[in-house]
Amino acid sequence: MTTATQTKPGLTARLKELATSPWLAFALRLYMGGLFIYASVYKINYPAEFAGSIASYELVPYWAVGAMAMVMPWLELISGVLVVTGIRPKAAILVLAGMMALFTVTIVITLLRGVPIGCGCFHSMEDPITWRTFFRDILWLGMTLHVYFYDRKLHLEHLFLVKVKEL
Amino acid sequence: MDGSTPRTGPDRRLFDLGLLHDAASELSGLSTPQQIARAFLLTAMGALGAVSGFILVTGAPERDGGREATDPLVLHRGLDEASAERLLDGAGAVRLDWLACGPGGRPPRLPHLIAASNLAEDSPFPRDSRLLARWTLDGGSCGILGLGPKLGSARPGIPDSCPGYGPEDSSLLLNLVDCLVTALSRSMLTQRLAAMGQDLASRNTELDRRVFQQETLIQALGEMNSLTDSDKLLESFLLFLMGTAGSGHGFALLLDAAGQMAGFCGKGVDAGQMRALDPVRLRQTATRGLFSGGGRRVGWLDDPGQFAQIGLPPGYCGIWFLADENVYGFAGLGSRLDGAQLDEAQRETLLAVAGGFLTCLRTVRLLEATRSLNSELAARNLELQQTLDQITGYRIEIDGLERAKARIKELVLREMDRVSRVSWADFAILLTVSVAMGFLFNWASPSGVNLIPSHWSRPATASVPVLKAKGMLDKGQYVLVDARPPESFKQARIPGALNLTPDLFDFLYGMRLAKQPKDKPVLVYGRTISRLYDEDVAGLLVRRGHKNVMLLSGGLQAWKQAGFPVQP
Structure with missing residues (x-):
């Protein structure tokens, strides 16, 4: 009994340690950064299609759709690159988290409306949005938050900041 | 003299006293033993009527005072040369033998007569000495007086004719010797006192000299000490x-x-x-x-x-x-x-x-x-003070540097902390760069999106209210076009509408509308908040040459609200 009570917290702590591991955060950081880079490439190449996807959600006024289709893929690309390389990763991962939250909310609204449109997340020809899409986005949002709170490994900017610390 | 001398009785006594008085008076006026002895010899010879006499005094001080003379004082009168020479030569022996100045002791102190009748052959005294009186003074001085035969009685060749000296003469001589002893004692005392005074004076001089020396020394030391x-x-x-x-x-x-x-x-x-x-x-x-x-x-x-x-x-x-x-x-x-x-x-x-x-x-x-040590010490103190001041200065400087260091460290840490935190600037920069990149890429790309809605740059398209449109549609006067995507078209549409989306306009137009006369009115509907499909299609139709393109005011929503039927 005593052994069990002693072992249990140890296991919990180890699990907690594992769950909050900075290396896990680093892996998730690479994954999320890469995901957004990948997602942005198609949108940058085909902005008109992406604009169509945005419009299909019927949430953005028509005069803002073009600008949004023009800027958002670049925001994804640049943030993704910063997240992967570890330059201002907190801000970049926050941007990505914000976009994930926005996408999730959009998907929820769309699902509630019952409008059968594609997600438009990676390219224009996708299956219509389902709750699976929603959960996938929730998972990704959780990953970005994990990265935000626990990531501290292999930041490229530390190459410069370490020198300042040494001072 | 001989005849006037009374032989006996009170006269003789008076005469003797007169002589003694005269002798004492004369001797009191003299100062040195020599003078006294000389005067006394004459007085005694005169008083007793002796033809010769001598006096020998030992222990008399010399004329210049001080020490006693080693040789006795010898004076004589009326002696022949041989007697005088023998007396002078034998004075030393007299001193030892007769006056007992040697180890044998001294004669009685009071003046007394010595028998002169049986003098030895080798005696230094003259042979004709009749009276010999001897005395001793307090100071150790001794003397002897000898008198020869009486004047007038001695006849050459008749020795026995001399009457000699009587007891009165002896008494007179002893009294006279008393006077002499007194005078000699006084003289010797005086001389000793004078010698002592002289000695004292010389000692005073020595003392003065020493005092002068000490004063000089004290003065010199006093001045030099200062x-x-x-x-x-x-x-x-x-x-x-x-x-x-x-x-x-x-x-x-x-x-x-x-x-x-x-x-x-x-x-x-x-x-x-x-x-x-x-x-x-x-x-x-x-x-x-x-x-x-x-x-x-x-x-x-x-x-x-x-x-x-x-x-x-x-x-x-x-x-x-x-x-x-x-x-x-x-x-x-x-x-x-x-x-x-x-x-x-x-x-x-x-x-x-x-x-x-x-x-x-x-x-x-x-x-x-x-x-010198003090001045050296003062110099070192000064140097030390300067060093201390310098150290204090350095310490102040170091304190300042420490404060600056702490401040810089704090600034760096704060800056690092600030840098490590997320800031609004990060978002602003990200957004700005994204906007710039998107704009540039979109501007350069042939497949870029149109940022400004196309209908903003052409005359407004006329719109028809739902009721009027319904009437005209019923009459078949309009070609009704649904501009929405096919998915929306399939969900709900106004009966009789052709689906003509902007994205597939060229393809669908050729298929569904190319045969319609260009002057036949075309009524377009279908828009969302995000996309004005009807405006886009109207613009494309105008570009194709259709002269009468109109929009359904309110679109499908207004149509539905008016209660008109929709498909399916």
């Missing part, structure tokens, strides 16, 4: 020496252990005259004097030969002195102003002054060493 500078001390010493000795010129010099001149003072003497000075010789002389003088550190030097050896200027005498192992010197004194030589006492005084000078010199040198 000095704190070795040069001034040397000058004061020289002046005292010169003043005491009465010299017109002199010099004093100090030498250190290396033989260098540590001080010089000259009065009438130039330092250049000391060029020939050999310090080693002077030191040797002083050291020799120290050991030979029983440890006395000053000594007198007046040997011209030694002066020449040492290299001191000639014509001087002076004092060498050895203050300690490091300092020695010499004080030279020129000839005295009165030309006299210094006596021993003056030299002693000078040596005593020099001794005092040495004591003062040691004190002054200690003082100077102390002053």
